[in-house]
Amino acid sequence: MSKERQPGMTLIVKTVTRLTVGLILLYGIYVVTHGHLTPGGGFAGGVVIALSLVHLMLAFGGDVAFKTLSKSGAAVLEAIGALLFVGIAIIGFGWAGFFFNFLPKGTPFDLFSAGIIPLCNIAISLKVGAGLFSVVIAIVFLRVAGSERE
Amino acid sequence: MMPTSPVIPLFVAVPLAGAFAIALLGKKTRIIPNGMALIVTGGLIAFSIIAMRMFSLFGVHTYKLGAWPAPFGIVMVLDGLTAFMLFTVSLIAFLVILFSISYMERYSGRWQFYTLFLLMVAGMNGVIVTGDMFNLFVFLEVAAVASYALVAFGTEKHELEAAFKYAVMGSVGSLFVLLAIVWLYSYTSTLNMADMALALQAAGSTRVALVTGVLLLTGFALKAAIVPFHAWLPDAHPSAPAPISAMLSGVLIKALGVYAICRVFYSVLGVSPQLSMLLMVLGVVSMSVGVLLALRQWDLKRLLAYSSISQIGYIMLGIGIGTPLGFMAALFHLFNHSVFKSLLFLGSGAVEYATGTRDLREMGGLGKRMKLTSAAMLSGSMSVAGIPPFAGFWSKLLIIVAAVQAGYYWFAIIAVVASMLTLSYVMRIMRYGFLGELREKWAGVREVPFMMKLSLGLLALICILGGLLLLPGAREFFLTQAARTFSVGTQLASRILGGV
Structure with a gap:
């Protein structure tokens, strides 16, 4: 197995990545869904989710990462996240107004509680996760394009 | 009970939703970004007229986000100044979008342009309607970051x-x-502007208010490009595409700079004679430095950018004078400057669109080929002069009369x-750009497309007829009730909190 044809880092890094990347993604999702109960939330969880994708990109190269989430896919997810957030806020007009928490609040400290807040967290995590991934892609590609010009 | 209205949050929600809808759907077609931006900004004009009417009928409105009570949740406030600013921003945004439909044909990535444009509008509207100090900062950044990206839109060096x-x-x-x-x-342990104003009043005159006042004035004066904080503007405004120059010079520096200064000092911190004098001195320095620097420019858009600095000086002078006439004159000049500076920047964009140059020395006689653009530029120029x-x-006359009445002869x-x-x-713009002999190389120049002419024509019409806003009735509805916000001052706080 020649090193040249394999994009990305060494076998050790790849193996460790393969073992951990799922856990990182899962932890991100945990932080998002428990945003209303524990420290963290949509933004922090979204960053962790984006980092799992960045992790893939670092270890295996861009192509593998883009197979998981393409550039246009990230853009679509980002827009959907933002629209969801604004949409949830606007649905509140049906009750007492903008950003009104119209869902049943449930028992405090249950996973399914706090009304619209977990939904808002999910929307934010989509926006932040996809957005941060796009930012990293943009920076990487700008650097590649810049170094080619020199 | 303070009246409330579901229109208030729409000023932020609608452009935000429009921006992300364009990002999601507008990549392939041309109709969705153009149409969506026109509908959103047109709708905002309608909302702002409704808002002005509501204020003239029922007075100050508040809106509690998520139905949280006032000092705890975020409150949006609609008063006369808010309604006036919302109308100005929406009107200019609509006319600029009208112009952009043809102008932006030459750029790639139009959907990005419209997304950023609507985000900037959402940010400005947010700054204007919010009644929460931290919320003000958030929307300030939304508008500012969108405008950084828009200045770089051409991605040339x-x-x-x-x-x-x-x-x-x-x-x-x-x-x-x-x-x-x-x-x-x-x-003060609170972020609600009204609550903060009451806490500061209760504490009396303090050093905290003084120090934070200096910091806030510096920050907002940077956004408003008041001399000596103006160095970024003559680079940033000419570099953006013409519609964005029009938005930045026309409304962004006013919404983020002038309006924020008015809101923070007149409604929250309170105004002292020293502050008024400071605003007047800053205004006078801005107007003289801006005009002297503008005299030497050959780049049409750079000249207009220095002119903006100078005109902002007039507005600050009017606000600093501190009489009801001064406030009204300042607001009228703010509106007029939005209109004629947008017109002039869009006109310079039309010239660039037709000839490809912004250098006044290379132009000449363009009025023969571009009759409507030339006429519109003439009316904008006459209005600014x-x-x-x-x-x-009329607005300059009122500012000068107000200064004389208050005894500030110098x-x-x-x-x-x-x-x-x-x-x-x-x-100089007219002489070198539009009058005189037509140069041979411009013999083939054509007038710009219809949509651009329509936008220029409408703005020119407002420049010519704008003086009618001073007629009784129109003045009361449009200017006086907005200027009254200044006289109400920090009293607004007790009214807002008393009502909820």
């Missing part, structure tokens, strides 16, 4: 450089504002002299 400079200066300004908000929060009967004459004289110098630089 000088555009990126200008955007970087603008971003650095803008971030420094934002940090001043944030630091001031942090101190105010730690001192303050020639009767154009709208700019400031009035400087304002008159600056106005004469303004006439000399706008005459």
